[in-house]
Amino acid sequence: MSALGYYLERAGIATTGISLVREHTAQLQPPRSLWVSFPLGRPLGIPNDAEFQHAVIKAALELFEEASGPVLRDYPIDAPEVAIESAPACPVNFQRQSGSWQDRLASELALISPWYEIGLDKRAGRTLVGASTSHIHEILQRFGEDLDAHRIPADLKWFKASIEDAKTYYLEALSAEPGQYNARQLYRKLWHETELGRALGLFHAMFMDHPQRAGFARILLPRDALRRIDDTLS
C-alpha cells in the first residue's frame, strides 16, 4: 500500500489512505497515511457501520490539508471485537464424519449447503464464492479423491482458487444469520470443527512433506491455525 502511494504521488497524483501495519508505513514513509488499530482485513473498521466508516475516511481525507509530509497520523478510535456471547450461535452442529474423505466431505456439504443459501439471501445474493471455475460439489469431490489417494492435487492453479471458494462457502454459511459475528470464532469453527478444516490441514501436511511443493503449504492454512494443527488432523 505504501509503495503504491509513493509511486502514484511521484507521478503527480495526490494520495491518502489507510495503514494497517504502522511499522511498515513508518519505515517506507509514503506521503500520507492514517494508521488504524483494526484487524488485518478490516481497514475501515466495522462492517455495515456507515457512520464509523465515514469517520475513518474523513480522518484520512483531512491529510490532504497538510502542507508537507510524509504524514503518518494515528487514528484514535479502536473497532471493538464482537463479544462471542452476543454473536449469533452457529447454525450447524458439526460432528465427526466417518468413511472415506469423499463421503465425509459430501456429508458435511449436505449439512452446510442450506445455510449457504440462507446466507446468500441475507446478503442480497452477494457472495465471494466464484474464484474457481468449479461448483462447490465438484471442488469437495476432487479434494476427497485426492485425500483418499493421499496425493497432492495436480492442478495447483485450480486448487488455489478452489480452496479459496471452499473456505468462503463455509464461512458465508456459518454467518448466515443476521447479526455481527466474531471473526475469530468463525475461523476457529472452520479450522477445528469441520471436515474441510481437517482436509486442508492434511493437504498442508502433504505439501510440507513434498520437497518441491512445500512453499504452497503457506497459502493453505493461516499461521493462527497452524499453531494448533496437531489437534485438527485425523
Added chain:
Amino acid sequence: MVRLSDLPHDEQAHLTGKALPPLRPPVWTTPIEPLKNMRLALITTAGLHLRGDPLFEFADGTYRPIPNNTAPGDIIMSHSSVNFDRTGFSEDINLVFPVDRFRELLDQGMVGSLADFHYSFMGAGLEPQAFEKGAAQVAGLLKQDQVDAVFLTPV
C-alpha cells in the same frame, strides 16, 4: 482492538521481519483542487477483481480495473495471503472497498466526482519496487480519467 504488539510473536515476526528502507527520494504532490472539487479514485491492495477476471497469482504485481458502476456482487477476491480476515468483507464490501461511502460523500457535495475506474492490486509476497511499473501505468490511466487524488486501502 488489534495492534502489532497484541499479536502472537510469530505473527509479529512475520510482519516486521524485513527491513524496509524508506522509499526515496521523498515525494509530495499538493492537491490543486479543494476536496469538494476533487475527482477521486479508489485503489486497494486487497486482490479484488471482477468475477471472471484473471485471478491474482501467488505473488503478482499486476492490477485489475474496477468500473465505478460495478455491482458489489460482481466483485470477488483472490488474494494469496490466508492471514487476514475475509468475513467482514463478505458482509460489507465497503469495509475494504468503500465505494458506497464515497458515493454518499459525492451526494453530500463533499467530493467533486468519482473516477470512471478504480483499481486493485494484490499486496502480498513482493518487494515495494515490484509495484513501480503497475503504479506508473495506473497513474497514466488516472490522468486520462482526470483524477486528482486517490484513496488507498490495504487489507
